[in-house]
Amino acid sequence: MAAPVPEFPAGFLWGVSASAFQIEGSLTADGRGPSSWDAFTGERGRVKDGSHAEVATDHYRRYREDVALMAELGVGAYRFSVSWSRVLPEGHGRVNDKGLDFYDRLVDELCASGIAPVPTLFHWDTPLALEERGGWLDRDTAERFAEYASVVAERLADRVPMWITINEPAEVTLLGYGLGEHAPGRRLVFDALPAAHHQLLAHGMGVQALRAAGARRIGIAVSHSPVWTAGDSDDDRAAAALYDTLTNRLFADPLLTGDYPDGLAELLPGPVAEDLKTISAPLDWYGINYYNPMLVGAPQPAADASATDAAAEAASAEAGIVDSRAGSSFGGIDIPADLPFAIRQIEGRELTDFGWPVVPEGLRELLATLRERYGDRLPPLYITENGCSYGDGPDPGTGRIDDARRVAYHDGHVRALHEAMEEGADVRGYFIWSILDNFEWAEGYRQRFGLVHVDYETLARTPKESYAWYRDLIKSGR
Ligand code: GBH
Numbered sequence: 001m002a003a004p005v006p007e008f009p010a011g012f013l014w015g016v017s018a019s020a021f022q023i024e025g026s027l028t029a030d031g032r033g034p035s036s037w038d039a040f041t042g043e044r045g046r047v048k049d050g051s052h053a054e055v056a057t058d059h060y061r062r063y064r065e066d067v068a069l070m071a072e073l074g075v076g077a078y079r080f081s082v083s084w085s086r087v088l089p090e091g092h093g094r095v096n097d098k099g100l101d102f103y104d105r106l107v108d109e110l111c112a113s114g115i116a117p118v119p120t121l122f123h124w125d126t127p128l129a130l131e132e133r134g135g136w137l138d139r140d141t142a143e144r145f146a147e148y149a150s151v152v153a154e155r156l157a158d159r160v161p162m163w164i165t166i167n168e169p170a171e172v173t174l175l176g177y178g179l180g181e182h183a184p185g186r187r188l189v190f191d192a193l194p195a196a197h198h199q200l201l202a203h204g205m206g207v208q209a210l211r212a213a214g215a216r217r218i219g220i221a222v223s224h225s226p227v228w229t230a231g232d233s234d235d236d237r238a239a240a241a242l243y244d245t246l247t248n249r250l251f252a253d254p255l256l257t258g259d260y261p262d263g264l265a266e267l268l269p270g271p272v273a274e275d276l277k278t279i280s281a282p283l284d285w286y287g288i289n290y291y292n293p294m295l296v297g298a299p300q301p302a303a304d305a306s307a308t309d310a311a312a313e314a315a316s317a318e319a320g321i322v323d324s325r326a327g328s329s330f331g332g333i334d335i336p337a338d339l340p341f342a343i344r345q346i347e348g349r350e351l352t353d354f355g356w357p358v359v360p361e362g363l364r365e366l367l368a369t370l371r372e373r374y375g376d377r378l379p380p381l382y383i384t385e386n387g388c389s390y391g392d393g394p395d396p397g398t399g400r401i402d403d404a405r406r407v408a409y410h411d412g413h414v415r416a417l418h419e420a421m422e423e424g425a426d427v428r429g430y431f432i433w434s435i436l437d438n439f440e441w442a443e444g445y446r447q448r449f450g451l452v453h454v455d456y457e458t459l460a461r462t463p464k465e466s467y468a469w470y471r472d473l474i475k476s477g478r
Contacts, residue, residue, distance in 0.1 A: 013429030033089025091127030
């Protein structure tokens with residue numbers, strides 16, 4: 001970290017991100033309706049530390065203090081999400097003005113502080129009324145989303161310079177409907193695929209609704225990971241390619257090329273060819289959430305294990321794979337052993353407290369891959385999330401929070417981003433996940449991603465060293 005971060009183009013947008021359910025709390029205030037996550041956190045055993053988000057960071061009531069922290073940080077933009085069920089408690093129909101008023105106040109506060117508000121319309125908290133009717137498995141939810149998008153845009157479009165329809169449809173599909181680790185807790189494995197199609201369709205219909213309501217600069221936030229092949233057999237390569245198709249291309253291809261990757265369209269419901277026209281309507285920009293690459297190989301059948309134990313272990317050790325027979329894990333979540341691919345631990349890298357490997361050059365690789373795949377079809381890019389979980393608390397003596405590992409993480413990723421831009425990637429902004437420590441979904445409060453520490457007893461906010469580092473970076477224009 002000795003050398004300063006290289007200079008970024010003038011006008012490069014530095015921002016921070018968060019989402020409604022993870023920070024707001026006040027879940028029954030002012031007529032908010034319940035969401036899929038209210039229900040999920042209420043089920044025993046779903047959230048690992050047994051916590052819920054009724055208070056979270058209390059941002060609903062403390063948003064002025066939080067905007068002041070962002071102003072002091074000097075960010076040009078704040079990416080937040082709108083809680084669908086605050087605005088439409090039943091998911092459609094009756095509009096709850098008081099819920100909408102909150103975002104109106106937030107947007108005003110941001111504008112008054114010189115921070116561009118960047119709302120995401122859906123960041124995982126489906127209105128429970130819609131979830132109970134099938135949620136994203138039901139095509140109707142896409143129509144309801146478009147209705148909701150109009151309502152929000154009619155109120156906020158005059159002050160919002162950049163919009164995001166949906167955050168990480170891949171995670172909702174895989175974790176929510178495929179593996180049951182997130183709301184709504186369904187474990188449908190490959191039968192979860194309609195949830196991907198309907199979110200993409202919602203995005204496309206949402207774009208139309210937003211444009212009709214006068215919204216400008218519309219994008220989406222898609223999670224992307226470079227996929228590395230574990231092993232060198234054809235089976236390993238096929239497994240890694242399949243994983244890449246299901247997590248990266250399943251979302252980027254229809255959005256950017258108007259087609260699903262080979263063979264997938266046949267597995268999806270409804271008039272898919274027609275829907276693809278809606279899904280691929282031109283975007284003003286494309287958002288990328290990057291955390292780490294994934295190392296993927298062929299599954300190793302448990303039956304082989306006893307016979308070839310030693311040989312398998314030796315082979316894996318050579319390939320840098322540890323415990324090849326253990327069930328795969330995705331972000332610490334055990335995934336079924338009978339899937340046609342297995343996720344391996346990337347070795348030799350620092351791990352965050354979440355166990356995710358720190359691979360800054362993965363961001364550069366990812367941007368190169370996207371350019372190879374989509375070329376001129378790529379609109380301007382923004383990194384809409386990048387961040388790490390480290391649980392550093394205040395030093396008991398000084399009260400300071402020295403999160404040097406988070407500083408090193410962001411320093412590394414910002415440099416990798418700069419290199420990618422020198423190679424030609426058209427990236428216009430970088431948003432850190434997250435401004436505050438917050439409710440980290442199935443992990444509860446035990447993973448901390450914030451530049452600002454939150455004491456969950458007093459709700460006091462304490463900027464960490466990484467906050468000071470980011471402030472200096474933004475100030476120096478580097
Ligand atoms: C995002 O999801 C969400 O948008 C946000 O709400 C959330 O708080 C934040 O990130 C932090 O989790 O298999 O060990 O290599 C991130 C999606 C899925 C990224 C799992 C990393 C693989 C980790 N993540 N993934 S691992």
